Amino acid sequence: MKTFRCSCDNKQLLFFESSSCVSCQRVVGLDDAFNKVEPYDFDEESGCYFKARRPAARYQKCDNNADYNVCNGMVNLDDLVPEDGNDEVLCFACRFNETVPDLSIVEHIPLWKKMEAAKRRALYTLKALSLPLRNLRQDPENGLSFDFTTDRDVNDHFVSKLDYSESVFTGHDCGHITINLAEADDVARSQTKYAMNERYRTLLGHFRHELGHYYFDQLIVxxxxxxxxxxxxxxxxxxxxxxxxxxxxxxxxxxxxxxxxxxxxxxxxxxxxxxxxxxxxxxxxxxxxxxxxxxxxxxxxxxxxxxxxxxxxxxxxxxxxxxxxxxxxxxxxxxxxxxxxxxxxxxxxxxxxxxxxxxxxxxxxxxxxxxxxxxxxxxxxxx
Ligand SMILES: [Zn+2]
Ligand SMILES: [Zn+2]
Ligand SMILES: [Zn+2]
Known part of the structure; x- marks a missing residue:
């Protein structure tokens, strides 16, 4: 992963995950090209963001960035293709989500943020390697999608089973990747790691492993x-x-x-x-x-x-x-x-x-x- 620099006088170091510059306080983020974290200025008149190097293009924060701060995605409004009856504004990475965790449970939100950070990093390397990367809307047959959900209770580190929930298994099925939200909880993941006698178990590892199954189908089969x-x-x-x-x-x-x-x-x-x-x-x-x-x-x-x-x-x-x-x-x-x-x-x-x-x-x-x-x-x- 690269690091980036803000355009402010301090040329502040920015990271892939940064959502604001600690020096100039401006909003920073990633657009659909997914290769550069950079600053955005706010235009009061239009209520939109713009990049100084490309002032004509108008941007908005991804809904998941604006509402939950779980990504740092910026969406170019000129490229946005609105769907009938759907006025969601989602960034490149968030458009792969099919199911996000139940957000009526506020404790899920910080875990979802960890999930998104791992997903975005995994996607970055795939994009940098020019691998085919299409969501379900772009490719209903072979597109990639994610489900982040759980069948267990966040309040006891995912030990108790939720009565109303079907079992959730981390895995891949025809482009559809499910990651149990429990894997974003350090206590729950460590317990599984020791129970399974594993030397390495991370969220990022889960994404990369399941994506491996997807690309076997795409590149080999x-x-x-x-x-x-x-x-x-x-x-x-x-x-x-x-x-x-x-x-x-x-x-x-x-x-x-x-x-x-x-x-x-x-x-x-x-x-x-x-x-x-x-x-x-x-x-x-x-x-x-x-x-x-x-x-x-x-x-x-x-x-x-x-x-x-x-x-x-x-x-x-x-x-x-x-x-x-x-x-x-x-x-x-x-x-x-x-x-x-x-x-x-x-x-x-x-x-x-x-x-x-x-x-x-x-x-x-x-x-x-x-x-x-x-x-x-x-x-x-x-x-
Ligand atoms: Zn700055
Ligand atoms: Zn997003
Ligand atoms: Zn596997």
Whole structure:
């Protein structure tokens, strides 16, 4: 993720999540291009916002920004296509929402805000990678949508079941992603993490994992050739899923699972292996982009000769990102170095490792497959 600068005299640092500038107090936000957080001025006469660099265009805050402060989306009113009987003004990210949490329960609002922050970050990297990203209105058949809902009581950290609610399972089904609101509650999520003996469980991880399932359908399923290549890399995805699930919870995976898989859950079924590996690819790309933004990608940064090597990383913020020679090897080598720095920084703060994973050679191969699937460069896959 990049950081941004306000246009005020202080050139104040702005973050992806910023909704106002702490120096000049102006409203800041993200428009539909979803690549720049910048300041907006308010025009009393029209009651709209505008950008100084583009004064003719009129903007309004997304309803979820104005009413609940759960996003920092700004909507260009000229691009707005009103639907019959619907005068909602929603930003790029909020237009993917099908169901938001029950807002009559005020305790849901801060948790919803965490959900939106994770969703927006996950979407940013997908957009930066030029992956197809269409909501249900743009593509009723293959569009992407989100349900944020729960079947449990927020007041006891989601322990008690709500009488009136159907069960809610976090998962993906034909472009429809459900995330249980309980995952936004730190107590509830930590309890699940320890109960499941997981080393990493975050909201952002959930989004990236479920989006991985969606993009398997979008990038792989339609092509016989890609399907065959995927089977070679991840195993046969036609294996009975329910059977694999049952087996996974009955028997622990073999002790040496790390030799072939990024996580224990990835051992369950080739679908889950793909989704887990996809999530890691996104974690790596986002975190390296952040590191590069602050010039801390490890020993490969520094003098002029090394700067050339850093350029080869082809991270989303680089204009050269779509070079055909985009090298996953340099990305993963940089990641190996940087993740050591990242974990060491965490240890200095008395915290657990941020990236408690090992990238074995087979895992690197799977990450490479995903990289080439994203860039549609299957011809570059080396066996
Ligand atoms: Zn400012
Ligand atoms: Zn919004
Ligand atoms: Zn999954």
């Amino acid at each position: 339609g092509s016989e050739k890609k399907n065959a290549l995927s089977k070679e890399c991840f195993g046969d995805d036609e294996l009975d899923y329910q059977e694999s699930l049952k087996k996974y919870y009955e028997n622990k995976p073999a002790d040496n699972w790390r030799d072939e898989f990024i996580s224990e859950y990835a051992t369950m079924h080739p679908y889950e292996d793909w989704a887990e590996t996809w999530a890691h690819y996104m974690h790596i790309m986002d975190t390296l982009e952040t590191a590069k933004n602050f010039s801390i990608t490890g020993s490969i940064t520094g003098d002029a000769a090394d700067a050339e090597e850093t350029d080869e990383l082809n991270l989303p913020q680089d204009s050269k990102f779509f070079y055909s020679q985009t090298s996953i090897t340099s990305v993963l080598d940089a990641w190996m170095e940087f993740s050591v720095i990242l974990n060491s920084l965490n240890r200095s703060m008395g915290m657990n490792d941020a990236y408690p994973f090992v990238l074995s050679q087979p895992v690197r191969k799977k990450l490479s497959f995903i990289h080439h699937a994203i860039h549609n460069k299957f011809s570059l896959i080396k066996s």
